[in-house]
Amino acid sequence: MAHMSLLYGTICFSHDSWLENRSKGSRWFGIDSISNPSRYPFPLRRRVVEYLHDKINTNEWIDQTFMNFQIENATPFLNRLEKELNPPQFQAVTYTDGPLLVLAGAGSGKTRVITYRIAYLIAVKRLAPWNILAVTFTNKAAGEMKERVDVILRHSLRGLWLGTFHSLCARILRYDGKAIGIDPRFSIYDTTDQGAAIKRAMAVCNVSPKEAKPAAILAMISKAKNRLEWPEQFEENARDEYEVRAARVYKTYQAILRENNALDFDDLLIEAVRLLLHKPEVGETYQKRFQHILVDEYQDTNHPQYLFLRELAKHHNRICAVGDDDQSIYRWRGADIRNILEFERDFSNVKIIRLEQNYRSTRNILAAAGHLVQQNSGRHKKTLWTDKEDGEKLGIVRLPDEISEAIWILNEVSRLYTEKSTPYGRMAVFYRTNVQSRLFEEECIKRGVPYRLIGNIAFYERKEIKDVLAYCRLLINPADMVSFQRIVNLPKRKLGAKAVQCLMDYASLMKLPILKAAKTIREEKHEATIHPTTRERFYLFSTLFQKWHSQTKTLSLPTLIETIVNDCGYSAMLEEDNDPQSQARLDNIHEFITAAMQFEKRFDAEIPSPVDTIVKLAAFLENVALVSQIDQLQEGEDALILMTLHGAKGLEFPYVFIAGMEEGLFPHSKSLDSKEAIEEERRLCYVGITRGQMRVVLTHVESRRLYGRSEWTRPSRFLQEIPDRFVEELCWSDAKPSLYHPPGVMEAFVSFGGDSGDWRKEQFEPGDMVNHRSFGFGVVLGVEGEGGRARVTVDFQEIGKKTVIQEFAKLTKV
DNA sequence: TTCTCCAGGATTTTT
DNA sequence: TCCTGGAGAA
Ligand SMILES: Nc1ncnc2c1ncn2[C@@H]1O[C@H](COP(=O)(O)OP(=O)(O)OP(=O)(O)O)[C@@H](O)[C@H]1O
Numbered sequence: 001m002a003h004m005s006l007l008y009g010t011i012c013f014s015h016d017s018w019l020e021n022r023s024k025g026s027r028w029f030g031i032d033s034i035s036n037p038s039r040y041p042f043p044l045r046r047r048v049v050e051y052l053h054d055k056i057n058t059n060e061w062i063d064q065t066f067m068n069f070q071i072e073n074a075t076p077f078l079n080r081l082e083k084e085l086n087p088p089q090f091q092a093v094t095y096t097d098g099p100l101l102v103l104a105g106a107g108s109g110k111t112r113v114i115t116y117r118i119a120y121l122i123a124v125k126r127l128a129p130w131n132i133l134a135v136t137f138t139n140k141a142a143g144e145m146k147e148r149v150d151v152i153l154r155h156s157l158r159g160l161w162l163g164t165f166h167s168l169c170a171r172i173l174r175y176d177g178k179a180i181g182i183d184p185r186f187s188i189y190d191t192t193d194q195g196a197a198i199k200r201a202m203a204v205c206n207v208s209p210k211e212a213k214p215a216a217i218l219a220m221i222s223k224a225k226n227r228l229e230w231p232e233q234f235e236e237n238a239r240d241e242y243e244v245r246a247a248r249v250y251k252t253y254q255a256i257l258r259e260n261n262a263l264d265f266d267d268l269l270i271e272a273v274r275l276l277l278h279k280p281e282v283g284e285t286y287q288k289r290f291q292h293i294l295v296d297e298y299q300d301t302n303h304p305q306y307l308f309l310r311e312l313a314k315h316h317n318r319i320c321a322v323g324d325d326d327q328s329i330y331r332w333r334g335a336d337i338r339n340i341l342e343f344e345r346d347f348s349n350v351k352i353i354r355l356e357q358n359y360r361s362t363r364n365i366l367a368a369a370g371h372l373v374q375q376n377s378g379r380h381k382k383t384l385w386t387d388k389e390d391g392e393k394l395g396i397v398r399l400p401d402e403i404s405e406a407i408w409i410l411n412e413v414s415r416l417y418t419e420k421s422t423p424y425g426r427m428a429v430f431y432r433t434n435v436q437s438r439l440f441e442e443e444c445i446k447r448g449v450p451y452r453l454i455g456n457i458a459f460y461e462r463k464e465i466k467d468v469l470a471y472c473r474l475l476i477n478p479a480d481m482v483s484f485q486r487i488v489n490l491p492k493r494k495l496g497a498k499a500v501q502c503l504m505d506y507a508s509l510m511k512l513p514i515l516k517a518a519k520t521i522r523e524e525k526h527e528a529t530i531h532p533t534t535r536e537r538f539y540l541f542s543t544l545f546q547k548w549h550s551q552t553k554t555l556s557l558p559t560l561i562e563t564i565v566n567d568c569g570y571s572a573m574l575e576e577d578n579d580p581q582s583q584a585r586l587d588n589i590h591e592f593i594t595a596a597m598q599f600e601k602r603f604d605a606e607i608p609s610p611v612d613t614i615v616k617l618a619a620f621l622e623n624v625a626l627v628s629q630i631d632q633l634q635e636g637e638d639a640l641i642l643m644t645l646h647g648a649k650g651l652e653f654p655y656v657f658i659a660g661m662e663e664g665l666f667p668h669s670k671s672l673d674s675k676e677a678i679e680e681e682r683r684l685c686y687v688g689i690t691r692g693q694m695r696v697v698l699t700h701v702e703s704r705r706l707y708g709r710s711e712w713t714r715p716s717r718f719l720q721e722i723p724d725r726f727v728e729e730l731c732w733s734d735a736k737p738s739l740y741h742p743p744g745v746m747e748a749f750v751s752f753g754g755d756s757g758d759w760r761k762e763q764f765e766p767g768d769m770v771n772h773r774s775f776g777f778g779v780v781l782g783v784e785g786e787g788g789r790a791r792v793t794v795d796f797q798e799i800g801k802k803t804v805i806q807e808f809a810k811l812t813k814v
Numbered sequence: 815t816t817c818t819c820c821a822g823g824a825t826t827t828t829t
Numbered sequence: 830t831c832c833t834g835g836a837g838a839a
Contacts, residue, residue, distance in 0.1 A: 138829085165829080167829090190829090265828090329827075330827080330828075332826080332827065332828095333828065432827075434827085435824095435825060492816080494816090496815050496816080499815095548815080644826090644828095646825090646827045646828070668825095668827080680827095681826095681827095705822095705830085707823095707831085707833085816838100817837100818833095818836100820834085820837105820838105821833100821835090823832090823837105824830100826830085
């Protein structure tokens with residue numbers, strides 16, 4: 001993540017013309033292209049190095065003259081590589097004569113190859129980090145890789161471009177997007193923001209949300225963008241009336257984004273591609289610069305990403321991609337498997353290396369996964385072997401319902417923890433859909449098992465955080481109407497929907513940034529649609545931003561955000577209202593401010609020259625916009641990992657539980673009617689199983705509750721596709737599960753087997769103040785049932801409303 | 815303009 | 830089952 005901040009080194013903000021020039025942002029937020037390093041704010045020596053690097057491209061000269069890298073003699077390093085890599089891996093790391101594709105199964109060390117290859121290029125091939133571009137699937141993977149390379153090399157990686165496609169494209173667009181008319185202050189719109197924009201677009205086009213779901217239109221637009229179809233072509237290709245109207249919405253949507261100076265996730269990619277394709281002088285700079293390109297998880301790249309790579313690799317033709325077609329699980333969002341299958345055709349003189357030794361899993365796990373994925377058609381046959389022992393067979397457990405499923409898995413987790421001293425962090429529970437996480441979470445809470453829930457509602461998608469972010473974004477990008485609309489009346493400022501709509505129309509008409517419109521509308525004598533007092537309120541609102549903007553020179557980043565939160569009345573609003581969630585919201589905001597503080601620390605460490613806080617804010621926002629959910633995984637904390645199967649990609653755990661192995665859930669009901677979709681689900685299962693190092697357990701239930709309705713289910717076909725000899729059926733206790741257990745009975749049964757004895761006979765009543773071991777204080781709202789088995793609903797100060805089982809929660813009256 | 819209540823839809827996966 | 834958003838009243 002630290003690398004993110006580098007790109008802001010050259011951004012300059014000028015205070016004089018704030019709010020001005022929506023389209024010619026350069027004056028306000030001028031960014032020097034990397035091709036013009038004359039204003040590079042680094043110490044002189046670096047500046048010269050990079051300048052020359054760009055101009056003459058000779059590493060040797062740079063090395064001898066300036067580089068302060070302390071790389072030992074290359075020979076010990078090579079010896080080390082030979083020791084830590086097997087021969088094909090070694091070959092993949094050291095082959096540098098042309099395009100290279102590493103096609104290999106799970107756990108064969110593909111990521112390891114990328115990591116060592118970066119180190120090799122720097123240490124042995126004497127490339128400057130500056131000349132390397134590496135792409136990973138998540139920011140977390142990028143961070144880890146950077147750390148690994150750091151450890152291997154022990155020298156500065158400054159200048160190395162390592163990140164996700166989205167973050168790298170954003171970076172390029174901030175530098176050079178202005179060549180294709182993109183203001184470098186652009187906001188990045190996530191799904192929620194897109195929703196707001198598409199609704200507006202639909203309103204403009206007279207398409208009601210009833211006849212077409214906004215999400216469906218967005219999906220169509222995203223698909224079109226993945227094919228690089230602009231609204232015009234999309235309209236030409238429209239096959240029916242519906243698509244014609246969709247095309248109109250698409251066009252309007254794009255216009256709105258542009259007006260707001262915003263890009264959505266897809267735009268980041270396709271605009272970067274457009275830049276590279278249509279501005280050869282810009283493209284060339286990058287093509288020359290990146291002598292080596294490395295890509296992990298290549299099987300899940302989409303068409304724009306492929307074009308991005310193809311363009312960048314044009315000059316040096318040295319691209320190294322690694323991937324596994326059996327692990328392609330993102331075709332539903334446009335990933336194109338042809339990228340990896342036709343790699344040989346796409347680049348010239350391609351060398352293909354296969355890795356066949358798996359270092360991760362036991363034989364049973366590997367064989368089970370292998371047999372499963374063999375059911376798929378049209379795949380590359382791969383050999384995968386291991387010199388590990390057979391290990392335990394895969395466990396398959398049948399349970400009566402989803403509650404006992406959670407109980408069973410947590411029993412197992414607790415058992416591993418107490419009996420085998422397995423740290424929680426070495427165990428993970430995977431599931432197909434996010435809803436499933438809830439029961440596991442509740443069960444963890446009941447038992448006091450520390451857990452880490454990955455995904456679901458990402459921290460930065462929480463309401464309160466998005467609100468604060470909207471204030472920040474508006475401060476950076478005064479044209480951002482989606483952010484404006486979000487917070488202009490939050491806290492309440494008596495600025496209702498109608499008035500806001502009028503102002504936005506006015507801003508569009510006058511081609512003014514929305515914030516500027518809010519400011520000037522007061523003086524606008526001819527604008528009769530908005531009441532003068534309302535105009536005054538808009539003006540008042542705009543002065544907030546003016547004030548903050550004038551403070552960006554003096555305040556630190558966290559203080560600035562704190563000032564914003566206080567000045568705008570947001571914290572007061574939360575403090576005053578009686579919603580039990582408010583305290584948790586405030587805490588989240590503080591956590592956000594702490595994150596800003598940490599970010600600033602890293603930023604300052606990387607960019608020594610003083611930088612205006614608003615630049616840091618911009619960098620921080622970008623960092624925030626592009627973090628993915630998996631990025632929440634923290635090292636060093638011992639907690640059970642809960643996540644979707646998709647999130648599990650690229651990770652490994654000694655103990656893996658996969659829950660919900662039922663037809664209609666996994667494979668998901670929406671995938672049942674197409675062979676391709678089923679095969680993708682099967683690959684997902686393959687990915688899940690191959691995450692396991694020592695033991696994998698698959699659970700399924702007889703009946704599952706969905707939307708409050710219980711459904712009978714059938715075991716997933718994937719269970720049958722694993723040959724019996726790799727599997728053992730487990731019972732959830734010594735007794736054979738009978739056909740039907742009411743959930744309460746199950747729970748009681750299990751709880752007596754576990755560590756009980758601590759539950760009290762104490763009776764709670766609504767209104768009682770109680771204390772909970774991990775949730776702190778709260779007020780009882782309601783009680784259901786009696787004694788230790790009672791379900792007590794408590795409104796906790798810290799985390800809000802929760803229902804707990806008395807005997808597990810260890811509640812005490814205060 | 816804001817608040818409250820009710821209906822109806824949702825959850826497949828995510829940068 | 831829970832949440833969102835729309836409609837209608839204050
Ligand atoms: N040559 C090796 N010697 C020892 N361990 C290795 C070797 N190569 C890889 N490993 C280990 O094997 C495990 C899997 O490696 P890695 O994650 O790089 O595989 P991968 O092919 O990227 O896996 P996947 O595609 O399933 O995500 C890691 O724990 C890694 O440290």
